[in-house]
Amino acid sequence: MKILVAVKRVVDYNVKVRVKADGSDVDIANVKMSMNPFDEIAVEEAVRLKEAGKATEIVVVSLGIKQCEETLRTALAMGADRAIHVETDAVLQPLAVAKLLRAVADKEQPQLIILGKQAIDDDANQTGQMLAALMNLPQGTFASKVELADGRLNVTREIDGGLETVSLSLPAIVTTDLRLNEPRYVKLPNIMAAKKKPLDKVSPADLGVDPAPRLKQLKVSEPPVRKAGIKVGSVAELVAKLKNEAKVI
Amino acid sequence: MSILVIAEHDNASLKAATLNTVTAAAKLGGDIHVLVAGHNAGAAAQAAAKVAGVSKVLLAEAAHLAHPLAENLAPIVVELARGYSHVLAPATTQGKNLLPRVAALLDVAQISDVIAIESADTFVRPIYAGNVIATVQSSDAIKVLTVRTTAFDAAGDGAAATIDNIAGGSDTGVSRFVSAELTKSSRPELGAAKIVVSGGRALASSEQFHAVLEPLADKLGAAIGASRAAVDAGYAPNDYQVGQTGKIVAPQLYIAVGISGAIQHLAGMKDSKVIVAINKDEEAPIFQVADYALVADLFTAVPELIAELNK
Numbered sequence: 001m002k003i004l005v006a007v008k009r010v011v012d013y014n015v016k017v018r019v020k021a022d023g024s025d026v027d028i029a030n031v032k033m034s035m036n037p038f039d040e041i042a043v044e045e046a047v048r049l050k051e052a053g054k055a056t057e058i059v060v061v062s063l064g065i066k067q068c069e070e071t072l073r074t075a076l077a078m079g080a081d082r083a084i085h086v087e088t089d090a091v092l093q094p095l096a097v098a099k100l101l102r103a104v105a106d107k108e109q110p111q112l113i114i115l116g117k118q119a120i121d122d123d124a125n126q127t128g129q130m131l132a133a134l135m136n137l138p139q140g141t142f143a144s145k146v147e148l149a150d151g152r153l154n155v156t157r158e159i160d161g162g163l164e165t166v167s168l169s170l171p172a173i174v175t176t177d178l179r180l181n182e183p184r185y186v187k188l189p190n191i192m193a194a195k196k197k198p199l200d201k202v203s204p205a206d207l208g209v210d211p212a213p214r215l216k217q218l219k220v221s222e223p224p225v226r227k228a229g230i231k232v233g234s235v236a237e238l239v240a241k242l243k244n245e246a247k248v249i
Numbered sequence: 250m251s252i253l254v255i256a257e258h259d260n261a262s263l264k265a266a267t268l269n270t271v272t273a274a275a276k277l278g279g280d281i282h283v284l285v286a287g288h289n290a291g292a293a294a295q296a297a298a299k300v301a302g303v304s305k306v307l308l309a310e311a312a313h314l315a316h317p318l319a320e321n322l323a324p325i326v327v328e329l330a331r332g333y334s335h336v337l338a339p340a341t342t343q344g345k346n347l348l349p350r351v352a353a354l355l356d357v358a359q360i361s362d363v364i365a366i367e368s369a370d371t372f373v374r375p376i377y378a379g380n381v382i383a384t385v386q387s388s389d390a391i392k393v394l395t396v397r398t399t400a401f402d403a404a405g406d407g408a409a410a411t412i413d414n415i416a417g418g419s420d421t422g423v424s425r426f427v428s429a430e431l432t433k434s435s436r437p438e439l440g441a442a443k444i445v446v447s448g449g450r451a452l453a454s455s456e457q458f459h460a461v462l463e464p465l466a467d468k469l470g471a472a473i474g475a476s477r478a479a480v481d482a483g484y485a486p487n488d489y490q491v492g493q494t495g496k497i498v499a500p501q502l503y504i505a506v507g508i509s510g511a512i513q514h515l516a517g518m519k520d521s522k523v524i525v526a527i528n529k530d531e532e533a534p535i536f537q538v539a540d541y542a543l544v545a546d547l548f549t550a551v552p553e554l555i556a557e558l559n560k
Contacts, residue, residue: 016512017377026381094349095358120493123376124361129319129349138320138423141346144487154427158487159342160440160496162431166318169423178477178494179487214358218371218384226519229540235553238525238543246523246540248502249444249469249558 001148001170002057003046004110005080006101007039009064009071010121023219026121035071038116040078040183041176045146046114047079048181054148055112057081061104063097065089069199076194077186083199084108088211090204094122096211098130103207105135110171112153117142117175128175138168142177250369251280253329254303255322255338255347258285258293260315265441266339268300268403273396274337275302275404276366282307283410284329286322286417288315294412301407311417316426317343323350325418330355330391334369340395340497341440348395357389362497364400378493378516398440399499399520432486434473439489442472444502447491447518450478451507451528451547458484461551462506468558474498474518476508492517507547510535527551 011017012032020027035043049055060075062068063086072083086100105113118125132139140146140155144163147154153168158177204211232238242249252274257264267283274281281302285294286309294308307329313321326347330336336351338344340362352359364382365373371386372394439445446466452458458479466473475485477492491498493516503521508514510526510533518524519538526539529546536542543550 011377013513017380019381026377093358095353095356098353118494121377123378123493124349124359125345126349126352126359126361129346130353130359132319133323133350133353138421139346139350140424141319142342157342159429160488162429162486162488164316164429165427167425167427172423179481214387214389215360216386216388218386220376220381220383223375223379223382223519226524226538226540229524229536229538229542231536231542231544235543235545235550235557238541239554239557241541242502242523242525246502248523 001055001111002059002108003049003055004105004108004113005039005042005046005058005060005075006113006115006127007043007060007062007071007075008036008116008119009033009062009068010036010119013037013120019220019222023221025217025220033067035074036116036119038118038176041178041180042114042116043075043078043080044181044183045176050079059084059108059110061086061101063088063092063100072199073194074186076197077190078184082197085199085201086204086207087201088204090211091213092211093213093215094124094126094130095214096209097127098134099209100204100207100211101127101131102134103209112171113173115173115175117177128173132173138172140166140168140172140174143174144177144179146174146180250278250334251282251332252277252335252337253333254281254283255326255336255344256283256285256293256297257339257341257343258287258290260287260290261292263293263296265403265438266341266398267297269398269401270337270339270396271300271302271404272401273363273366274335277335277369279334280304284309284326286314286325288312298410298412299406301405303407303410305410306412307415308412309415309417313420314417317347318424318426319347319350320421320424321418322347323354326351327354333391335392335394337394337396339398341398344395348393352393355391355393357391357393358387360385360387360392360394362397363394364397378512379519380512397497399497432488436466437470437472439472439474439491439496440498442498442500444469444471445474445491445498445500446471446504446506447474447476447508448479448485448506449476449508450482452479452484455484461547464555465551468555476514505535505539506551508535509533510538
């Protein structure tokens with residue numbers, strides 16, 4: 001079974017981003033970038049399926065500027081076999097990404113496509129579902145457990161109120177939730193080995209997709225700042241404040 | 250211009266998130282129709298028909314709609330959507346699962362987690378774990394949005410809307426429901442609770458998490474939440490998680506007990522009206538958003554708090 005995994009280069013999750021002075025966008029110049037944490041989980045799951053003898057090849061794909069290569073090399077170091085970089089300077093929104101991924105998947109013909117459930121920059125949580133729609137495939141979103149059995153995929157999903165298990169025919173699309181696995185650390189020898197693994201470049205034009213954004217970002221702003229709180233000296237003072245000042249209990 | 254709201258329900262009753270979504274729909278102006286797709290979902294449709302602002306309920310019934318599988322629901326919504334200017338669903342796990350599939354089939358963008366509606370085509374949504382607020386404009390013919398429920402009040406009761414039966418579509422067969430394991434709780438639902446008591450890693454074990462927080466939650470009639478650290482450590486079930494990747498809550502009172510306050514956790518609770526933090530680390534980032542900060546050991550402070558509330 002061939003697995004396709006989509007990875008995104010995003011601002012590192014520990015960075016608190018700032019808005020540009022003109023309010024046009026977020027300032028990500030000179031900010032540490034990393035692989036989206038949910039995508040690390042996606043790569044890890046693919047590698048584990050390969051280690052378990054269920055998958056034969058793992059292809060990773062990333063879309064965006066030249067530096068996405070670094071993200072792909074990280075995925076290769078984690079255990080992916082080869083990489084595809086859809087290189088473009090265009091602003092990519094989930095619908096465009098889904099269309100580009102469909103074009104890649106049409107060529108690669110994977111049995112399973114794994115994506116993160118959301119990217120921590122745009123927080124959209126859309127691409128996997130959109131790709132499933134465009135390819136007319138079943139979707140196992142927010143997966144916390146994935147099991148291959150009798151040519152189908154059992155996916156345990158994290159839903160409001162608990163867990164739900166669905167059975168999907170293959171090929172299928174899975175999006176990862178946090179508890180699916182614990183991604184491995186990349187070891188130095190694997191980073192060196194990853195430099196020799198194949199990384200192909202294609203452009204949106206090669207794939208016949210117009211990535212033009214559908215949504216116009218009019219402005220961005222900082223959220224309203226909460227007014228400074230006060231330190232209370234005792235539990236009694238806290239309860240008194242909640243009762244008399246905040247009036248919430 | 251008319252608006253389609255996708256109801257969330259368990260066939261017998263309407264989920265509260267639907268009421269917040271109807272309020273968001275009302276801000277757009279126009280007729281509001283609610284789709285109830287399910288199996289033996291007459292009671293849910295009746296409930297939807299009673300919501301203020303709803304002019305029509307569309308009831309799609311079929312055995313294969315007993316569980317809300319996106320593969321079976323999306324074609325029904327897509328078929329209907331062409332007659333509407335907007336399609337809305339709550340930004341719950343169900344709405345997030347379904348709506349992007351609908352949007353892609355309609356070849357339109359989807360706008361996630363809308364917190365404010367500026368006009369029929371301009372919406373406000375948080376990005377970067379709520380650290381940035383973006384205003385976006387859609388040029389698509391049909392606007393497909395998920396609504397952050399905590400940003401809109403619940404719609405009240407209204408006159409009875411008409412209920413029209415529509416076709417339930419066919420079973421695509423590519424996916425099927427196997428089982429569900431729901432967390433049983435007699436406490437209020439986390440997303441809708443007026444008071445939330447949340448615990449973090451400092452609770453140190455599952456036993457202590459429950460032993461310390463439950464009496465406080467019971468005293469206050471509160472829901473219990475947890476930080477990711479507490480969930481990962483197995484102190485609390487996954488669906489207790491408050492944060493960027495868990496539930497977004499905005500209660501009247503949020504009490505953070507032994508939670509340091511990582512960016513990802515703050516994303517899920519910083520719109521609470523009043524935030525109380527109890528932490529023994531004076532430097533914990535949670536104190537930057539807390540209205541009332543108590544620097545104390547939670548194992549003594551929480552029992553004291555319960556005793557004080559009992560006075």
